[in-house]
Amino acid sequence: MQKINQKIIAKKFGVSVSTVSRAMNDSHQISEPVKKKINSYIKKIKFQPNPHARSLRNMKTKTIAVLVPDIANSFFTLSLRGIEEVLHKNGYNLMIFQTNDQLETEKQIFNQLESGIVDGVLSACSSNKNGAIEHIMKLNEKIPVVFFDRFLKELPIPYVTTNNFEVSIEATDAILKECTDVFFVGISEKISVTAERLMGYKTALSHNKIAFDPKKILMFEDEASAYKKFKILLQNRKNKSAFFSTVERYTMELYKVCTELNIKVPDDIAIISFTNHPYIHLFMPNMPIVSMPSFDMGKMSTEILLTLIKKKKLLKPNYILPSTILY
Amino acid sequence: MQKINQKIIAKKFGVSVSTVSRAMNDSHQISEPVKKKINSYIKKIKFQPNPHARSLRNMKTKTIAVLVPDIANSFFTLSLRGIEEVLHKNGYNLMIFQTNDQLETEKQIFNQLESGIVDGVLSACSSNKNGAIEHIMKLNEKIPVVFFDRFLKELPIPYVTTNNFEVSIEATDAILKECTDVFFVGISEKISVTAERLMGYKTALSHNKIAFDPKKILMFEDEASAYKKFKILLQNRKNKSAFFSTVERYTMELYKVCTELNIKVPDDIAIISFTNHPYIHLFMPNMPIVSMPSFDMGKMSTEILLTLIKKKKLLKPNYILPSTILY
DNA sequence: CTGTTAGCGCTTTCAT
DNA sequence: ATGAAAGCGCTAACAG
Numbered sequence: 001m002q003k004i005n006q007k008i009i010a011k012k013f014g015v016s017v018s019t020v021s022r023a024m025n026d027s028h029q030i031s032e033p034v035k036k037k038i039n040s041y042i043k044k045i046k047f048q049p050n051p052h053a054r055s056l057r058n059m060k061t062k063t064i065a066v067l068v069p070d071i072a073n074s075f076f077t078l079s080l081r082g083i084e085e086v087l088h089k090n091g092y093n094l095m096i097f098q099t100n101d102q103l104e105t106e107k108q109i110f111n112q113l114e115s116g117i118v119d120g121v122l123s124a125c126s127s128n129k130n131g132a133i134e135h136i137m138k139l140n141e142k143i144p145v146v147f148f149d150r151f152l153k154e155l156p157i158p159y160v161t162t163n164n165f166e167v168s169i170e171a172t173d174a175i176l177k178e179c180t181d182v183f184f185v186g187i188s189e190k191i192s193v194t195a196e197r198l199m200g201y202k203t204a205l206s207h208n209k210i211a212f213d214p215k216k217i218l219m220f221e222d223e224a225s226a227y228k229k230f231k232i233l234l235q236n237r238k239n240k241s242a243f244f245s246t247v248e249r250y251t252m253e254l255y256k257v258c259t260e261l262n263i264k265v266p267d268d269i270a271i272i273s274f275t276n277h278p279y280i281h282l283f284m285p286n287m288p289i290v291s292m293p294s295f296d297m298g299k300m301s302t303e304i305l306l307t308l309i310k311k312k313k314l315l316k317p318n319y320i321l322p323s324t325i326l327y
Numbered sequence: 328m329q330k331i332n333q334k335i336i337a338k339k340f341g342v343s344v345s346t347v348s349r350a351m352n353d354s355h356q357i358s359e360p361v362k363k364k365i366n367s368y369i370k371k372i373k374f375q376p377n378p379h380a381r382s383l384r385n386m387k388t389k390t391i392a393v394l395v396p397d398i399a400n401s402f403f404t405l406s407l408r409g410i411e412e413v414l415h416k417n418g419y420n421l422m423i424f425q426t427n428d429q430l431e432t433e434k435q436i437f438n439q440l441e442s443g444i445v446d447g448v449l450s451a452c453s454s455n456k457n458g459a460i461e462h463i464m465k466l467n468e469k470i471p472v473v474f475f476d477r478f479l480k481e482l483p484i485p486y487v488t489t490n491n492f493e494v495s496i497e498a499t500d501a502i503l504k505e506c507t508d509v510f511f512v513g514i515s516e517k518i519s520v521t522a523e524r525l526m527g528y529k530t531a532l533s534h535n536k537i538a539f540d541p542k543k544i545l546m547f548e549d550e551a552s553a554y555k556k557f558k559i560l561l562q563n564r565k566n567k568s569a570f571f572s573t574v575e576r577y578t579m580e581l582y583k584v585c586t587e588l589n590i591k592v593p594d595d596i597a598i599i600s601f602t603n604h605p606y607i608h609l610f611m612p613n614m615p616i617v618s619m620p621s622f623d624m625g626k627m628s629t630e631i632l633l634t635l636i637k638k639k640k641l642l643k644p645n646y647i648l649p650s651t652i653l654y
Numbered sequence: 655c656t657g658t659t660a661g662c663g664c665t666t667t668c669a670t
Numbered sequence: 671a672t673g674a675a676a677g678c679g680c681t682a683a684c685a686g
């Protein structure tokens with residue numbers, strides 16, 4: 001396999017490497033005919049300049065990294081489509097990392113990214129204000145970081161998220177009409193969006209003059225523990241109860257338990273859930289859902305990131321795209 | 328922000344850059360004390376060598392690319408977990424590309440990969456034997472390519488797949504017990520796995536002495552056309568019919584139509600489908616499924632790829648991991 | 655408009 | 671055991 005580089009091309013045309021380089025970079029410094037001649041040859045043989053040499057020289061990689069907790073979550077799957085679309089249009093590549101909501105994993109990835117393999121980072125981060133944030137700030141000194149979905153208000157890092165607080169009030173209000181005994185389901189208060197949603201839940205309760213009961217807050221680290229808890233709760237239930245779930249996969253577990261215990265949704269139990277699963281209404285036909293603008297959030301955060309990478313001014317650092325409740 | 332490199336470290340210790348480099352690469356050419364001293368400092372300040380300089384020098388990137396048609400497909404989501412696990416263990420990064428089953432997209436990605444941004448490629452390719460394969464062979468001259476799931480028998484490229492033919496016979500046999508009027512649902516005969524599954528379907532028909540009817544073969548390019556066709560078919564149906572679906576998302580569309588037309592599964596219609604969706608039985612409790620060993624296929628293909636990247640000998644070029652039917 | 659040259663940060667050969 | 675120096679392929683400052 002014949003390896004090819006600018007030197008070889010230069011030799012072929014009897015010019016210098018810089019002329020080839022300039023042709024490829026569409027420089028104004030060289031004559032049109034030469035430029036055209038070289039470029040048409042380059043196109044013909046499909047020559048691509050060595051990206052490492054270019055990166056080494058330019059300190060640019062034309063690649064960005066995305067950190068998500070879980071690629072299987074429909075919200076992130078859809079966001080990734082939006083992200084990909086924008087990147088592709090701009091000639092950027094995408095590197096995807098899963099954190100599984102492990103702070104240690106996240107830290108490790110952030111550290112790794114400091115080596116310079118990417119030009120920017122999109123992060124739906126697991127960190128919280130109390131926890132470690134140094135890794136984020138440290139990376140952000142080198143390359144731009146943009147949060148999407150999850151974010152940290154305290155940090156001077158742009159973010160694109162949704163109106164978690166408001167839509168959670170609305171969601172809780174809606175379900176309170178069915179039943180006043182509402183459980184809140186989440187992952188951890190440490191996650192920004194969960195905290196906001198919980199706040200919305202509490203606010204709605206207070207609007208409706210319902211006492212807040214800490215026992216109604218259910219936070220789970222994994223599906224298995226969610227399942228177990230739901231099973232116990234529903235086996236021992238006395239009155240109709242309701243669930244406001246902020247985690248798609250836990251909603252699935254809840255529904256699984258309902259099926260097993262032959263509990264009918266929405267007659268015996270009321271559920272409202274955050275989800276972007278395209279077929280959710282096939283399994284849970286009557287469940288109202290909170291649908292996030294995943295695709296647009298992905299697109300917008302990527303556009304912001306690219307703006308920062310190009311060192312252009314941001315019109316606004318933060319964007320909040322509204323979610324909608326579908327009944 | 329103070330940028331750091333081997334030169335700076337060398338200066339700090341009053342040694343040369345090559346000594347630092349050798350220390351970092353654990354060379355036997357330098358004394359233990361010096362090596363230890365330098366490395367402990369490097370660890371302390373978490374210095375990471377510039378990956379582009381390294382790649383440029385070594386022609387290695389420690390990154391591999393994965394091409395999948397659709398990241399949202401549960402099979403690929405799970406495979407990616409397996410892939411990630413192996414890569415992570417070996418200090419490799421992952422670049423994910425979606426082809427959306429577009430040959431043009433695939434070609435473009437393959438071309439792009441020729442520039443040398445990755446050390447190897449894992450591909451669930453959309454190409455077919457009749458179509459263009461030059462882009463695959465061309466890339467494979469430069470870096471190793473391994474197929475997973477979809478493959479091209481004709482090419483000298485290792486693959487990891489499942490027993491599509493056999494399990495499709497089994498699946499068709501199973502559904503034939505319910506009903507002899509079986510439709511086959513797929514994407515395109517051009518895709519290797521679809522061709523194999525179709526062959527299994529035909530074989531089972533012939534075993535059962537049922538005439539093959541080309542009208543029973545339903546191939547769709549997207550969800551919308553699948554939906555439309557299913558709707559027409561089921562609205563006009565006379566007898567009980569059955570479907571052997573090889574595409575998860577089309578199964579969802581089929582089920583959607585059933586719900587809309589109030590057709591009961593499995594009483595009014597029999598369905599068996601390939602899927603790895605973790606919650607599939609929540610919506611379709613009684614539907615038998617063909618479950619692929621996604622995670623293991625991802626792991627194994629990655630191990631093969633890494634073996635090739637290290638230029639080691641492969642024990643066996645091709646692996647077929649069996650799928651299982653869950654009733 | 656074009657060529658020469660230096661240098662991005664690293665590894666490795668060659669010399670000591 | 672260590673250092674000097676070359677060079678991976680590219681871009682850009684400088685010179686003409």
